[in-house]
Amino acid sequence: MLPASVIRAVLRPPSGSDMPPHERIATLATPSSGSNPAIRIPRQELYVGEVRDAVMPRGLLCPRCGSEHAVLYGRRRGAQRYMCKACRRTFTDLTGTLVHGLHHRHLWLDFCKCLLDGLSVRDTAGKLGISKNTAFAWRHRAISALASVDSTDMCRGIVELAQWPMLRSFKGSRVLNDALMHAIRPSIRRHHRVYGHLIPRSRQITLVVAVDRTGRVRAEVAPRGENMTPTLSRIIMSHAQLCAPRWGSRFRLGAGWPGGVQWVGAYGELRGRAGGPLYHVRNANRLIHYFVEWMRRFCGVATKYLLRYFSWYLRCAALAATASGVAAKLLFFELLGTGPGVAQQVD
Helix, strand or coil, X not given: CCCHHHHHHHHXXXXXXXXXXXXXXXXXXXXXXXXXXXXXXXXXXXXXXXHHHHHCCCCCCCCCCCCCCEEEEEEECCEEEEEECCCCCEEECCCCCCCCCCCXXXXXXXXXXXXXXCCCHHHHHHHHCCCHHHHHHHHHHHHHHHHHHHCCCCECCEEXXXXXXXXXXXXXXXXXXXXXXXXXXXXXXXXXXXXXXXXXXXXXXXXXXXXXXXXXXXXXXXXXXXXXXXXXXXXXXXXXXXXXXXXXXXXXXXXCCCCCEEEECHHHHHCCCCCCXXXXXXXXXXXXHHHHHHHHHHCCCCHHHHHHHHHHHHHHHHCCCCCHHHHHHHHHHHHHCCXXXXXXXXX
């Protein structure tokens, strides 16, 4: 949860009068709608003081040893520099955050806006004036941090389950070990949902999405046709009650689930075994359908990166109704709280 001062700073109009100009990190601007499109009007500005409030909610602490004994030690690239008296090492307000050590961190507000717009790597690089390799590295730096945050949460209560059959993808892999060579031969040129009996079982996977009634969302990749109890135990609390579709379902739970399973769907509803209106999988089905449609723009994603893209989509969907400038700044502050040095200040 962001501090109240940060939320107020994000939502108010960017005046710039209450912040020193030398602490400005980035400015999100848009071309003017007038006759001169080269004129850019600032919409949101980011200052070091706002970052300090977000990454140091309990005061000034050393990101390495956690000591409170630090003194001012000059400035570095517009950010205040500190010296820790305990470990005798220096740090800034950005140490331990996602933008620490980046050369073009002034572009990260615009980059967050490109993330929320779902732009490709080349479109992002062309819009920001950076190389496509830099845009790709920034994308995975951001979405891997979001995925690591999502991996710490667990669904509980009544949990809806939905699944989507997929093929394991090794897109972008350069070195393949012996365990993977047999999984990519022969080449698959037929639709995997129609000709699934011709595809090796090692290539068939399932994307499982779990949604509880409080809004928690988790996803996991599981082998198709195998017992999913170990997979579900990583994303769902053991005492939760599952709602899984009965018709066309591939949820094999072995000896069962400790919290119980409520099988729902067209077959169960017609026979009166649906368990009442509380038990359904509409939210999970809707979420996984929108995610698959959103993923079509990327023309295939490696399986090892699939959960990162799912976390990315969750942020795009959550901030879709928010103004673009405010949404970009909110996403940036969420990314700031995912750095390794920030975790020491979180209770």
